Amino acid sequence: MEKLVQITSGRGPLECQWVVARILKAFLGEAKDNTIEYEIIHRENGDENLTLKSITLLLKAKEECLTGFLKSWTGSICWTGKSTFRKLHKRSNWYIGIFELEGLNEITFSEKEIRFQTTRSQGSGGQNVNKVNTAVRATHIPTGISVFAQDSRSQLENKKLAVMRLREKIVELHIRQLEKRMQDTWNNHLQVERGNPVRTFTGTDFKNHYQDRSFKKQRNALKTQLKNDYNDLS
Structure with a gap:
């Protein structure tokens, strides 16, 4: 504990x-x-x-x-x-x-905890973009955070982009938790009885x-x- x-x-x-x-x-x-x-x-x-x-x-x-x-x-x-x-x-x-x-939940980031889904890209871009499953959705299973990437015509490149964006989202969550803990800490400064x-x-x-x-x-x-x-x- x-x-x-x-x-x-x-x-x-x-x-x-x-x-x-x-x-x-x-x-x-x-x-x-x-x-x-x-x-x-x-x-x-x-x-x-x-x-x-x-x-x-x-x-x-x-x-x-x-x-x-x-x-x-x-x-x-x-x-x-x-x-x-x-x-x-x-x-x-x-x-x-x-x-x-309040405990600060440690956020781990591993590709083993990411669920990938491929789909067709949306919008204009030619036959390859619209007919092949090149777009990638990546979901971080522990937190439920999800991102979508369809920037490239390459599924592999979109997967890399999705992982990068997901990592950024996880870092943002980590920072928000830190900010909340620091706010709790500051509140405690005001509560000494x-x-x-x-x-x-x-x-x-x-x-x-x-x-x-x-x-x-x-x-x-x-x-x-x-x-x-x-x-x-x-």
Whole structure:
């Protein structure tokens, strides 16, 4: 299973860019502990050394492992501490975001995946053009994209033209998908939520990791207390 994930400072200040770089280290360390492979797809450096505005990762692992891992990370991340750039700044809570991006479908292009159909060319051009199946329609089976070529009196030449035009169409589709992903990425920059973080870190060592928002421990403690109270009353 593969997932695209972005860690972003959104429109946050330089401190948030610094937090992104530090969170990335913690994120990848935990991913390694969970045997999750990763690849850096895109990174945007911050305004100072050792800072990042955003980074996009491709994660690879078994579905149950990757799903559980991302569930504990996706959302707003808070770092509590004094600014390392503005010592007199009063703010102490800095938020960044971790988002899962819609996967970019890889478009492959192979002539083995093309269906060719021949037909008679249309329009004027002499007996050979109108009576012989020289025109070619090429269809890319995985995407359904189709092109038509009848420029030449040679079926072989029209086939070459059809393949070239089909390749151009596939590239256009690939670019549109990239543009959509980048638009999603930009939207995520605007969606970093302040408050209600899934994880909170403190200090410069970033070792205070995870805050359990399920309140499972509290519920179990209350159940145990109610059970003990019931036994005492009995």
